[in-house]
Amino acid sequence: xxxxxxxxxxxxxxxxxxxxxxxxxxxxxxxxxxxxxxxxxxxxxxxxxxxxxxxxxxxxxxxxxxxxxxxxxxxxxxxxxxxxxxxxxxxxxxxxxxxxxxxxxxxxxxxxxxxxxxxxxxxxxxxxxxxxxxxxxxxxxxxxxxxxxxxxxxxxxxxxxxxxxxxxxxxxxxxxxxxxxxxxxxxxxxxxxxxxxxxxxxxxxxxxxxxxxxxxxxxxxxxxxxxxxxxxxxxxxxxxxxxxxxxxxxxxxxxxxxxxxxxxxxxxxxxxxxxxxxxxxxxxxxx
Ligand code: ATP
Ligand code: MG
Numbered sequence: 562x563x564x565x566x567x568x569x570x571x572x573x574x575x576x577x578x579x580x581x582x583x584x585x586x587x588x589x590x591x592x593x594x595x596x597x598x599x600x601x602x603x604x605x606x607x608x609x610x611x612x613x614x615x616x617x618x619x620x621x622x623x624x625x626x627x628x629x630x631x632x633x634x635x636x637x638x639x640x641x642x643x644x645x646x647x648x649x650x651x652x653x654x655x656x657x658x659x660x661x662x663x664x665x666x667x668x669x670x671x672x673x674x675x676x677x678x679x680x681x682x683x684x685x686x687x688x689x690x691x692x693x694x695x696x697x698x699x700x701x702x703x704x705x706x707x708x709x710x711x712x713x714x715x716x717x718x719x720x721x722x723x724x725x726x727x728x729x730x731x732x733x734x735x736x737x738x739x740x741x742x743x744x745x746x747x748x749x750x751x752x753x754x755x756x757x758x759x760x761x762x763x764x765x766x767x768x769x770x771x772x773x774x775x776x777x778x779x780x781x782x783x784x785x786x787x788x789x790x791x792x793x794x795x796x797x798x799x800x801x802x803x804x805x806x807x808x809x810x811x812x813x814x815x816x817x818x819x820x821x822x823x824x825x826x827x828x829x830x831x832x833x834x835x836x837x838x839x840x841x842x843x844x845x846x847x848x
Contacts, residue, residue, distance in 0.1 A: 569790035601812035611824035626740035718788035
C-alpha cells in the first residue's frame, strides 16, 4: 500500500468522482488486513511514547467526511491502545453564540495539541468552507455583512492554509483525512441505523435531509481539498466504503509520517547518567 497514491499534491484540482470509494489496495478481506492494522497500532504506541518523551512536535489529525462515512469508528479503532494522557479528541459541532462572536479559527486555535501530544479533530475549521458554504450560513451570522463578497471562500482557503502553515512552522505536524464514501453506501448505512436496534441511537432524520445536498457537499469538498492540500498539511482521500480498509490506510499514513520525524528518546548527558547511577546506589542501599 503506497500512501503517496492517496495524498493530494499541492494545486491538484480534485474531482471526487475520479477517486474510488471502494479501493482496498489489493486486500481482499477484513481478516487479511487485520494483522497489518494491529502491527500499525503497535508501532503507533511506540512512536507516540517517543513523541511524548521528546516533547517537541505535536501531531494534528483532521477527519472530515459526509455523514456515516465512519469518522467516529475510524478514530476509535486507529487510536485504540494509545496513551490517553497524550491524546486529545475534539468534535466540532454547530458553533455556540460565544464562538460566533469570534473569528472561526478561535475555537480551533484554543485546542490545537500541545507539544508531545496527538490531537484529533472530528470535523474542524473546514466546516467553515463546507456546511457554512453549502447552506449560506454567513448571512445569518454576526460577521459584518459587507465583508462577505464573491472572494470570501478563496480568502478563507488562504486563511486556513496560512493558519496551518503557522502551526507547522511551530512544530505541529498536520494530516487531513477525507473519508470518501459513496452515496449508495451512505444510504445502506443509514438504513442499517434504522433497522438495527443497536444502531438506532446513531440515526438522525436531519442526516437524511442533509443527504439531499450531496452534490453541493461533494463540490465544496473538491474545492476545499484542491485549495488547501500542501506538503506541510496534506489531504489524503481515503476510500471508505470498506471501513476496515479506511482504518488500515489511515493507520499507515500516521505511522509513515511519525517515522519520518525520526523520533528518539533523549540521550542523557554524562552528568545525568552519573546522577542516575548515584540514585540507583542509594536505592539499593535502602531497605
Ligand atoms: P455523528 O457521526 O455522531 O453524527 P457528527 O460529527 O455528524 O457526528 P453531529 O452532532 O451529528 O456530529 O453534527 C454536528 C453538526 O455540526 C454537523 O452537521 C456539522 O456540519 C455541524 N457543524 C460543525 N461545525 C460547524 C460550523 N462551523 N458551522 C455550522 N455547523 C457546523
Ligand atoms: Mg451527525
